Amino acid sequence: MPQHDRLPVRRSHFDDRFDDRFNDTVTRLDEAGARRRRRHFDDDDEPAAPRRAPDPAPLDDGPAAGDRWSTWDVGQHGPAPHPDWLVTELAAVDTEFGVLKTGKEADVHLVERAVPDTSRCCVLAAKRYRSAEHRMFHRDAGYLEGRRVRRSRETRAMARRTAFGRDLLSGQWAAAEFGALCRLWHLGVPVPYPAQLHGTELLLEYLEEPDGHAAPRLAQLRPGPAQLRALWDQLIDALVVLTGEGLAHGDLSPFNLLVHRGRLVLIDLPQVVDIVANPQGPSFLARDVRIVTDWFTAHGLPQQLADAGRARVLMGTPTLP
Numbered sequence: 001m002p003q004h005d006r007l008p009v010r011r012s013h014f015d016d017r018f019d020d021r022f023n024d025t026v027t028r029l030d031e032a033g034a035r036r037r038r039r040h041f042d043d044d045d046e047p048a049a050p051r052r053a054p055d056p057a058p059l060d061d062g063p064a065a066g067d068r069w070s071t072w073d074v075g076q077h078g079p080a081p082h083p084d085w086l087v088t089e090l091a092a093v094d095t096e097f098g099v100l101k102t103g104k105e106a107d108v109h110l111v112e113r114a115v116p117d118t119s120r121c122c123v124l125a126a127k128r129y130r131s132a133e134h135r136m137f138h139r140d141a142g143y144l145e146g147r148r149v150r151r152s153r154e155t156r157a158m159a160r161r162t163a164f165g166r167d168l169l170s171g172q173w174a175a176a177e178f179g180a181l182c183r184l185w186h187l188g189v190p191v192p193y194p195a196q197l198h199g200t201e202l203l204l205e206y207l208e209e210p211d212g213h214a215a216p217r218l219a220q221l222r223p224g225p226a227q228l229r230a231l232w233d234q235l236i237d238a239l240v241v242l243t244g245e246g247l248a249h250g251d252l253s254p255f256n257l258l259v260h261r262g263r264l265v266l267i268d269l270p271q272v273v274d275i276v277a278n279p280q281g282p283s284f285l286a287r288d289v290r291i292v293t294d295w296f297t298a299h300g301l302p303q304q305l306a307d308a309g310r311a312r313v314l315m316g317t318p319t320l321p
Helices: 013-041 152-160 163-187 225-244 281-298 303-315
Strands: 093-102 106-114 121-129 194-198 201-205 257-260 263-266
Touching: 121 163, 163 194, 163 201, 163 225, 225 263, 225 281, 225 303, 281 303
Parallel strands: none
Antiparallel strands: 093 106, 106 121, 121 201, 194 201, 257 263
């Protein structure tokens, strides 16, 4: 080995300063780590970390009794002046009494609206159109002819029966029935008073018999000759007013007629048809008249009276363009 390879390496002052600084840094890091480890396991008193306050409990805005507050302040109201029996106070509470009737498109519930700690109360029939997943608007295409919505997107959705379209149909049926009932109430046609519309819920006058039961359907009765004649005359008078306004019930039958304390009342009017605007309007009217005439004649109404009543109704039909 050459002699110069065995010579010692000389260190500069720079190397010495670097080593000192490196050792000082390592020492400080070790001391800091020791302090951290000691604090972690030590019992020394240290300021506790601030604790987060618990979230406040949600406020319960529901009434103390009943199922919900009255929706009078957020709904569309029926024709004015409102009947004295109708509770319109905003402090009122609605209480569910159960299902009164089920149907393909809607269910009817019994609801009491009352002001707590007072004698002010009324019972209403709440007709609630079903959600898109549970309703079957299987017969609406013909009825909807002549009705228009503003947006073509909505028209296409209803035609294709998408979930959005079925929701639109539900709202349209509820609004159509509420509008028809308000119009007919103003004209003096015997219909339940339409108290309120809120979304797809229609609140109607509950027609109760003296024994506390709901007014029966015409189909449930077996009227004697005098009562049969009186009910027939009432029906013809009502249909004459409808046709004079260019309307047909669209689904008239003994099941859509109530007899409330001797008075015939038309119900279930979401599919009310404009005889002029709807190309099938005259067909709907003719079917309505045929179905109710067949029921009355089958229960003893003389054919001569039936023919005279039918003629009165059709005579009042507006002239088609």
